[in-house]
Amino acid sequence: MANPQLDNGFTRIANEILENIYSRKFTANQLIVILVIWRYTYGFQRKEHVFSLSFLAEVTGIDRKAVKRALDSLIEANVIIVVKEADFNNARCLAFNKNYDEWKIDHRGIKNTTVSKNDHTEEMTTVGKDDHTTVGDFDHTTVGKNDHHIKKIYKEKNKENIKEEDRIDHFQLIANKFIQRRAHGFDLSPEDELAIHRLLDDNIPIDTILKYIDEVFDEYEPKHRLDYIKSFKYVEKVILDRYFGQKGEEKNNGGTVHKHRRGVSRSAKEGSKSYEQILREAEAARRAWGWKG
Incomplete structure (x- = not known):
């Protein structure tokens, strides 16, 4: 109700x-x-x-x-x-x-x-x-x-900007959701903005991101009145863990990789990488391209 x-x-x-x-x-x-x-x-x-x-x-x-x-x-x-x-x-x-x-x-x-x-x-x-x-x-x-004729020229000239417009919309939706759920201040720090942009680079569906933001705040248990989620970097990590963890489960459903209560085990196939190792390598790749973590 x-x-x-x-x-x-x-x-x-x-x-x-x-x-x-x-x-x-x-x-x-x-x-x-x-x-x-x-x-x-x-x-x-x-x-x-x-x-x-x-x-x-x-x-x-x-x-x-x-x-x-x-x-x-x-x-x-x-x-x-x-x-x-x-x-x-x-x-x-x-x-x-x-x-x-x-x-x-x-x-x-x-x-x-x-x-x-x-x-x-x-x-x-x-x-x-x-x-x-x-x-x-x-x-x-x-x-x-x-x-x-003007419309046609404009459409061709700005075809490459359609994706960028969607990115602006998605950034705004994520920022507004985070500010609303955080309920402490109305501005984002430069670090928060970078974290949102990194998340957008991971091509996670916007509906999934917004759903996970709600889950993060709903599940967070503050220890005292000054204990609250201050940075979007905290939310970013949880979203990455959940989204790519779920994708890993879907990919290996019925295969040789099984999720345990405390994480994801190695494949029975010798030499395969664990989920944690894949995440570490992904983070290293982002840093190599100059994206700050």
Whole structure:
């Protein structure tokens, strides 16, 4: 049974802001985007944060294109502020504009916007004939009806950055999960960030990483009030042990390698390597490539 408690975290929002939110005509998707931005800014006692479209779509369950339309319209209405534009390594840094006198939206919707005659989209933004407002996640320029050639060039030019965008999303999901479960401070140390990047290099599925983070914190038994998991390096090691241990079991299921209560034994085949030796060699390889442990 759900049992939410303020002791487990809360987001402080001034009543004056809430009153101006529900008294103006926001769409459902706009409200959801606002709530997520509140959660990851005010909810962590910070004024701004990096948000990618993939992350917003992931946490809200809303189609990526619909999230983009809602976010673009909120930026246009000056409800959401772009603190720093996106580049090919980082998504946009966004902040909520609490000065509601600057919002270009009232009880009728967004002010001073031109909507095409046949446009019936939920978000009332300035659109072209076919509602091609912007191209790509990181391109924020308005395009016209003959933009297909531009789209093709952009897609080819940035094909190699698709993986990098996923990496940014995954880094953000892992960092937010760790900060939330740690519940001590809202920032990551440089060592924490390096540990997360190393984990991403191991190509472990993001759902598996998030599940293991929850398991690590659920199973940790503090000895006193100052005993808690401080570094992501601790979590990193447990995740590696569990993931590659499980993979080893699956690979050798029904074979000659059997897991004992205290570890993994050697194969009956002479000269094979133990699981611990494989891990040591993997760590040595990472160090040889210049990755700091």
